[in-house]
Amino acid sequence: MLTGYMMMEKDKLHIAIANDDAEDRQFFKDAFNQVRVATAVTLFKSGRSLTNYLRLTPNLPHLVLINLNKPSGAGMEWLIKLRANKKLRDVVVGIYSSSSYMLHVEEAFIAGANIYIKKPDDYSAFKKVLTDVVGISLLYLTDGLNRESFMVSYLEDGL
Incomplete structure (x- = not known):
């Protein structure tokens, strides 16, 4: 069983x-x-609905993914709000975008993102990136890695 966070669905x-x-x-x-x-x-239509859910649920997710330019405004705003909440500071957060502009990547990591994904156009490449993200997230959770030094970027399609 995964540890560190209560599971909504076992294992x-x-x-x-x-x-x-x-x-x-x-x-x-x-x-x-x-x-x-x-x-x-669990899917949310807006950063506000995600943030409200995270503040109220006793069962934190293991991984949160936020679109840099969406939802309902800048994803960076929602990342900053997540990291400002003590309860949510240790949740693994990934930012994804069609942009690989280095300033966006740096800003995301400075604001507290653990993962930055340039969303590939190809579905199979996208699935591979998500498989890698899940594997790395599991290592973080099971090996007790320090969130402050846990950062990964996927900037090229098919990585």
């Missing part, structure tokens, strides 16, 4: 995703359903 990596685009939310859900690690994906 599954719980992932929360905020994206205001219904097609993108389905894209993520489908990709995570094909990852070899058992996952439970």
